[in-house]
Amino acid sequence: MGRYVLRRLLQLIPVFFGTTFLIYYLVWAVPGDxxxxxxxxxxxxxxxxxxMTEKYxxxxxxxxxxxxxxxNLLQGDFGQNFSGRDISDILITAYPNTLKxxxxxxxxEALIGLTAGVLTGLRRNGFLDNLVLVSTLFLIxxxxxxxxFVLQYLFGVxxxxxxxxxxxxPTFAELLVPGFVLGSISMAYIARLARxxxxxxxxxxxxxxxxxxxxxxxxxxxxxLLRNSxxxxxxxxxxxxxxxxxxxxxxxxxxxxxxxxxxxxxSIVTKEGAVVVSIVVxxxxxxxxxxxxxxxxxxxxxxxxxxx
Amino acid sequence: MRVSKRxxxxxxTAAAALxxxxxxxxxxxxxxxxxxxxxxxxxxGTQPEVGLVPANTTETGGGKIIDFMWxxxxxxxxxxxxxxxxxxxxxxxxxxxxxxxxxxxxxxxHDGTEVKAKNFVDAWNWGAYSPNGAQNGSFFSDxxxxxxxxxxxxxxxxxxxxxxxxxxxxxxxxxxDDYTFTVTLSAPFSIFPVKLGYSTFMxxxxxxxxxxxxxxxxxxxxxxxxxxxxxxxxxxxxLARFDDYxxxxxxxxxxxxxxxxxxxTAAYNDLLSNNLDFQQQIPVSALAGDKWKSxxxxxxxxxxxxxxxxxxxxxxxxxxxxxxxxKAISLAVNRxxxxxxxxxxxxxxxxxxxxxxxxxxxxGDCTVCTxxxxxxxxxxxxAGGFKGELVFYYNADASHKEWMEAVAQSVKNTxxxxxxxxxxxxxxxFRQMINAxxxxxxxxxxxxxxxxxxxxxxGPLYVTGGSxxxxxxxxxxxxxxxxxxxxxxxxxxxxxKFAEATKIIDQDVPSMPMVTVNQQSGTSERVKNVQTxxxxxxxxxxxxxx
Numbered sequence: 001m002g003r004y005v006l007r008r009l010l011q012l013i014p015v016f017f018g019t020t021f022l023i024y025y026l027v028w029a030v031p032g033d034x035x036x037x038x039x040x041x042x043x044x045x046x047x048x049x050x051x052m053t054e055k056y057x058x059x060x061x062x063x064x065x066x067x068x069x070x071x072n073l074l075q076g077d078f079g080q081n082f083s084g085r086d087i088s089d090i091l092i093t094a095y096p097n098t099l100k101x102x103x104x105x106x107x108x109e110a111l112i113g114l115t116a117g118v119l120t121g122l123r124r125n126g127f128l129d130n131l132v133l134v135s136t137l138f139l140i141x142x143x144x145x146x147x148x149f150v151l152q153y154l155f156g157v158x159x160x161x162x163x164x165x166x167x168x169x170p171t172f173a174e175l176l177v178p179g180f181v182l183g184s185i186s187m188a189y190i191a192r193l194a195r196x197x198x199x200x201x202x203x204x205x206x207x208x209x210x211x212x213x214x215x216x217x218x219x220x221x222x223x224x225l226l227r228n229s230x231x232x233x234x235x236x237x238x239x240x241x242x243x244x245x246x247x248x249x250x251x252x253x254x255x256x257x258x259x260x261x262x263x264x265x266x267s268i269v270t271k272e273g274a275v276v277v278s279i280v281v282x283x284x285x286x287x288x289x290x291x292x293x294x295x296x297x298x299x300x301x302x303x304x305x306x307x308x
Numbered sequence: 309m310r311v312s313k314r315x316x317x318x319x320x321t322a323a324a325a326l327x328x329x330x331x332x333x334x335x336x337x338x339x340x341x342x343x344x345x346x347x348x349x350x351x352x353g354t355q356p357e358v359g360l361v362p363a364n365t366t367e368t369g370g371g372k373i374i375d376f377m378w379x380x381x382x383x384x385x386x387x388x389x390x391x392x393x394x395x396x397x398x399x400x401x402x403x404x405x406x407x408x409x410x411x412x413x414x415x416x417x418h419d420g421t422e423v424k425a426k427n428f429v430d431a432w433n434w435g436a437y438s439p440n441g442a443q444n445g446s447f448f449s450d451x452x453x454x455x456x457x458x459x460x461x462x463x464x465x466x467x468x469x470x471x472x473x474x475x476x477x478x479x480x481x482x483x484x485d486d487y488t489f490t491v492t493l494s495a496p497f498s499i500f501p502v503k504l505g506y507s508t509f510m511x512x513x514x515x516x517x518x519x520x521x522x523x524x525x526x527x528x529x530x531x532x533x534x535x536x537x538x539x540x541x542x543x544x545x546x547l548a549r550f551d552d553y554x555x556x557x558x559x560x561x562x563x564x565x566x567x568x569x570x571x572x573t574a575a576y577n578d579l580l581s582n583n584l585d586f587q588q589q590i591p592v593s594a595l596a597g598d599k600w601k602s603x604x605x606x607x608x609x610x611x612x613x614x615x616x617x618x619x620x621x622x623x624x625x626x627x628x629x630x631x632x633x634x635k636a637i638s639l640a641v642n643r644x645x646x647x648x649x650x651x652x653x654x655x656x657x658x659x660x661x662x663x664x665x666x667x668x669x670x671x672g673d674c675t676v677c678t679x680x681x682x683x684x685x686x687x688x689x690x691a692g693g694f695k696g697e698l699v700f701y702y703n704a705d706a707s708h709k710e711w712m713e714a715v716a717q718s719v720k721n722t723x724x725x726x727x728x729x730x731x732x733x734x735x736x737x738f739r740q741m742i743n744a745x746x747x748x749x750x751x752x753x754x755x756x757x758x759x760x761x762x763x764x765x766x767g768p769l770y771v772t773g774g775s776x777x778x779x780x781x782x783x784x785x786x787x788x789x790x791x792x793x794x795x796x797x798x799x800x801x802x803x804x805k806f807a808e809a810t811k812i813i814d815q816d817v818p819s820m821p822m823v824t825v826n827q828q829s830g831t832s833e834r835v836k837n838v839q840t841x842x843x844x845x846x847x848x849x850x851x852x853x854x
Contacts, residue, residue: 033736036736037739037740050470082358164578269736271736
């Protein structure tokens with residue numbers, strides 16, 4: 001087990017360098033001079049462009065820029081963005097908000113999605129099953145921004161239950177509605193995933209054995225059935241945390257949450273490679289570690305899986 | 309110039325943000341019940357792209373804060389009229405070349421030091437000195453000795469670099485005593501005093517020169533009616549009344565929070581629920597079908613701002629070198645219909661080469677701004693028709709698609725030319741192509757006047773070598789009339805000459821004025837008397853609580 005984890009952690013290193021270089025390269029390859037549009041409909045003075053180019057080493061070849069960036073990064077220095085702000089400051093303010101939002105979304109989708117999935121999986125083709133089937137279809141069909149704007153308008157403007165936008169450092173309570181919006185589509189997938197999995201495993205031999213042994217229904221479902229049916233759901237949830245964090249651009253915009261989504265978007269457009277890579281570095285780590293965690297959870301859920 | 313950022317780049321850079329909740333955050337939620345003197349308001353803004361140094365800010369997010377925090381030698385009245393002295397006691401000249409500027413005694417910076425003549429001189433020298441890389445450096449180019457402190461890159465984008473300037477101070481600036489300085493221009497320029505209200509010409513305190521511009525930009529010290537309190541990136545900038553302010557435009561309220569939004573719809577929803585006291589521009593989604601009017605009622609403001617949308621011709625392209633063809637295209641556009649149908653009346657069809665709000669400008673001086681299909685067809689025939697495809701270009705990262713397509717369609721229907729509109733993905737790429745002279749068809753060019761004078765609509769745009777004359781238009785007659793205007797003895801004589809230049813431009817049609825812009829703003833139920841400045845920003849001194 002320990003060796004397995006170590007091996008997986010070592011695998012992170014090449015993945016880490018590979019992804020960061022790719023992203024750095026891609027941002028670099030985005031067409032457009034980063035300073036061409038800085039002065040509105042007037043050409044920027046040469047002196048300004050020269051000053052900025054020198055300050056951010058934009059004359060260097062791409063591999064050298066990446067090298068300089070990595071060297072500083074490994075010493076804990078994320079560098080500065082084009083407006084002279086420390087990128088580490090940007091990360092420190094933006095990341096907790098995004099993480100909180102993603103966790104709220106994850107909790108909501110796990111709770112509601114799983115409950116709906118288990119209930120419908122146990123009673124297939126009943127009224128509830130059809131209801132969930134239709135409502136999840138509805139959620140999947142709705143783009144996030146529609147859900148977001150509608151809920152914000154109803155709760156925030158019409159009924160005044162919440163503020164349309166959240167505060168500087170939003171609390172978990174404030175993030176309930178944004179979290180629901182962000183997690184709504186995944187929630188629908190989880191419900192369907194759990195339903196299929198449960199329905200399939202209900203006919204499995206080990207469940208029949210458990211029932212034949214005379215175990216109470218609660219134990220059959222809660223321990224035997226659920227544990228085995230959870231594997232695909234856990235896989236989905238694990239990778240979804242990263243997806244939720246990286247994919248929150250729209251939700252963050254609607255509810256005015258100061259998170260990484262908007263920062264990444266803005267930095268891509270303004271060709272601030274260092275900012276994009278810095279944010280993505282952390283995101284990559286989240287993805288990789290979550291994947292590892294999911295793999296380890298398999299062993300806990302399915303007795304047939306053991307790591308050497 | 310700034311607006312183009314709003315129209316173009318800011319849409320994409322739309323700074324990120326966060327917002328104080330009415331009850332949680334406290335700032336906007338304290339219902340002060342009419343206690344204006346202790347009152348706090350919250351207004352919308354976007355994250356400044358660079359640190360807050362006046363000569364280095366060109367975009368609206370930071371420009372707005374700088375306008376609040378600084379007061380210049382002159383100020384522009386809200387209705388767009390002639391500038392009035394603010395920090396300046398008097399600005400005198402006999403030959404439009406040497407200006408003697410006396411400043412008022414006893415005005416203070418926010419750190420308590422007095423504003424003296426050297427604060428202006430030092431600030432201007434800093435802005436002009438090219439190694440400092442200030443975005444607005446070229447604004448000082450009228451001053452004698454500018455070429456010695458501001459060197460150009462000899463081969464543009466090429467490998468060579470601009471040489472180190474010989475000196476770091478312009479010879480045209482001289483401090484006479486603490487409250488007097490003289491400005492000698494390299495050539496007579498009658499409009500120079502009008503420029504002095506633009507943010508580039510603001511004074512800088514001694515503290516600026518003791519620290520780095522980066523550090524100063526994070527905690528700026530100005531001399532205006534409000535001072536800087538704090539800045540939380542992407543979240544908010546807090547300002548407070550400067551109690552030692554002595555000039556006329558004192559603010560009555562105590563605290564101003566500028567919330568930095570990333571999404572104007574979020575700001576609008578905050579406005580509707582009274583979490584935001586002023587939104588400068590209502591989002592397009594709320595303008596559709598006049599929704600904002602029913603939402604806001606009397607809380608909505610609709611004011612003209614000195615901004616025009618222009619479509620410029622790339623005159624370096626052989627196909628567009630025939631003036632009759634350009635005239636034909638301009639006359640073929642139904643501006644009224646575009647203003648009504650696409651902009652729901654929030655834009656007015658342009659009828660002038662400047663702007664209705666501009667001092668010295670004349671409405672109706674654009675004779676090619678009318679819709680005249682007959683004449684357009686005749687002129688096209690005279691020009692020998694147009695072969696191939698006529699493509700109108702715009703930057704696709706802001707909402708220009710609809711009206712640009714309407715323009716193309718209008719030309720197509722009237723002249724039978726195969727015309728269409730094409731978006732360039734981002735403002736940066738768009739500007740890069742314009743700078744490099746690579747446009748293959750007429751393209752969008754927004755213009756917001758930097759200072760309220762018709763000169764600002766001619767010099768930069770249509771004079772040979774003008775800073776925004778991207779289409780490379782050049783006519784010696786225009787240059788001569790413009791030069792005569794800049795050297796005129798007074799403003800009226802200058803404006804007469806500029807009108808002459810405009811007449812020639814009107815025959816040459818180097819570009820097509822399309823629409824002039826009205827700004828739709830909204831206020832909360834808590835504030836009253838809210839007015840907007842000549843550029844459409846909130847006039848903080850007007851705000852009172854109900």
